Amino acid sequence: MADQRLVRGARTRHKIARHGVDVASLEGLNGLSIGRLAADLELSKSGIQTLFKTKENLQLAVAESAREEFIKAVVRPAQNAQPGIARLRALTERWISYIEAPLFAGGCFWAASLPDFDSRPGKVRDALLFHRRTWLALLAGELHRAVDTGEIAQLDMDLTLFQIDAVLNAANTALRLGESDAASKVRRAVDGLLVPPH
Amino acid sequence: MADQRLVRGARTRHKIARHGVDVASLEGLNGLSIGRLAADLELSKSGIQTLFKTKENLQLAVAESAREEFIKAVVRPAQNAQPGIARLRALTERWISYIEAPLFAGGCFWAASLPDFDSRPGKVRDALLFHRRTWLALLAGELHRAVDTGEIAQLDMDLTLFQIDAVLNAANTALRLGESDAASKVRRAVDGLLVPPH
Numbered sequence: 154m155a156d157q158r159l160v161r162g163a164r165t166r167h168k169i170a171r172h173g174v175d176v177a178s179l180e181g182l183n184g185l186s187i188g189r190l191a192a193d194l195e196l197s198k199s200g201i202q203t204l205f206k207t208k209e210n211l212q213l214a215v216a217e218s219a220r221e222e223f224i225k226a227v228v229r230p231a232q233n234a235q236p237g238i239a240r241l242r243a244l245t246e247r248w249i250s251y252i253e254a255p256l257f258a259g260g261c262f263w264a265a266s267l268p269d270f271d272s273r274p275g276k277v278r279d280a281l282l283f284h285r286r287t288w289l290a291l292l293a294g295e296l297h298r299a300v301d302t303g304e305i306a307q308l309d310m311d312l313t314l315f316q317i318d319a320v321l322n323a324a325n326t327a328l329r330l331g332e333s334d335a336a337s338k339v340r341r342a343v344d345g346l347l348v349p350p351h
Numbered sequence: 352m353a354d355q356r357l358v359r360g361a362r363t364r365h366k367i368a369r370h371g372v373d374v375a376s377l378e379g380l381n382g383l384s385i386g387r388l389a390a391d392l393e394l395s396k397s398g399i400q401t402l403f404k405t406k407e408n409l410q411l412a413v414a415e416s417a418r419e420e421f422i423k424a425v426v427r428p429a430q431n432a433q434p435g436i437a438r439l440r441a442l443t444e445r446w447i448s449y450i451e452a453p454l455f456a457g458g459c460f461w462a463a464s465l466p467d468f469d470s471r472p473g474k475v476r477d478a479l480l481f482h483r484r485t486w487l488a489l490l491a492g493e494l495h496r497a498v499d500t501g502e503i504a505q506l507d508m509d510l511t512l513f514q515i516d517a518v519l520n521a522a523n524t525a526l527r528l529g530e531s532d533a534a535s536k537v538r539r540a541v542d543g544l545l546v547p548p549h
Contacts, residue, residue: 179470180381180467181379181381181382181466181467183378183379183382184379184381184382184467259469259470260469260470264466265466267524267528268379268462268463268466268524268527269378269379269382271457271458271524271527271528272377272457272458272527282528285528309539311532311536312536312539312540315518315521315525315533315536315540316514316517316518316521316540318521319514319517319518319520319521319540320513320514320517322517322520322521322524323513323514323516323517323520323521326465326466326469326520327513329466329469329470330465330469330480330483334509335513338509338510338513341507341510342510342513342514342517
């Protein structure tokens with residue numbers, strides 16, 4: 154009986170956190186309230202409070218849920234592509250689908266949540282930053298590989314990563330604002346950054 | 352007496368809206384509450400309510416205040432530079448100062464506010480978009496001039512604007528997160544986009 158309760162609790166936690174990602178992608182992680190989640194999911198506020206204890210715990214569970222979904226939708230499928238440029242392109246294509254489809258109701262979860270937390274040190278900001286850094290490290294790995302195997306010319310790694318990250322985030326904003334050619338701009342911008350070796 | 356009251360009302364409105372920009376740059380325009388403004392400025396909530404009537408009116412006044420400050424700090428000083436590349440660089444340098452100084456407590460007001468409103472049609476979103484479009488049109492004007500006078504080679508105007516806007520916004524996020532080399536990256540990225548004519 155106790156085991157079944159634990160399983161049910163874990164499922165409910167998971168469902169709440171996943172819905173929290175959708176709300177946060179629209180309103181920012183700080184716009185997320187237990188009251189809103191309770192109303193949307195027809196649960197009691199006290200039930201949600203029992204499961205997560207604090208608002209910070211809820212925000213951390215939501216950030217973790219976003220990360221799991223992102224890995225499933227963007228990172229893992231791209232691993233089927235050859236390392237280097239092919240995989241870098243697969244990652245950016247999957248990222249474009251992630252915001253075009255979109256995976257979360259309001260587009261990119263981190264683009265919506267980072268502005269609320271970038272000035273607010275703490276565990277939530279750390280969790281959001283951890284995602285940002287592992288994502289950039291993933292792109293960096295494929296770029297390094299592409300340079301090492303001679304697929305592309307030497308490049309300023311930090312600057313190129315900054316520019317790829319910048320156009321991906323700009324495309325998220327543009328798509329949210331109905332500027333439908335953003336995906337094509339990302340592709341052209343990334344193409345322009347990857348110069349063939351002499 | 353009635354005139355003095357009007358003047359005093361206008362001054363208070365201005366002060367509230369300007370402080371609202373600082374709060375919104377930290378929390379997003381949607382995180383702005385009359386209660387918070389009243390507490391910060393030691394005014395009564397009912398007084399603020401009388402001046403702005405609705406939350407939407409308050410948000411519009413805050414967006415307008417942000418725009419005025421931005422024009423004073425970024426747009427107008429750059430008009431002293433020669434039209435074309437010199438003025439484009441002056442605009443991006445002023446923009447960098449705008450987020451480095453920063454002019455508003457939490458960095459770029461629009462970067463903090465657009466994610467809250469990009470999915471929410473209405474007057475506030477229109478005001479935020481108006482700013483975005485006039486800013487991009489301003490940069491476009493200088494780029495066109497630079498191409499027409501042969502300062503730089505022909506370029507894909509929409510794509511270049513998208514990329515300049517993208518790196519400026521990325522620098523705002525990076526600076527908020529303590530990545531202090533963001534300004535240098537913006538400069539190098541913009542330099543890379545402006546190719547001398549053959």
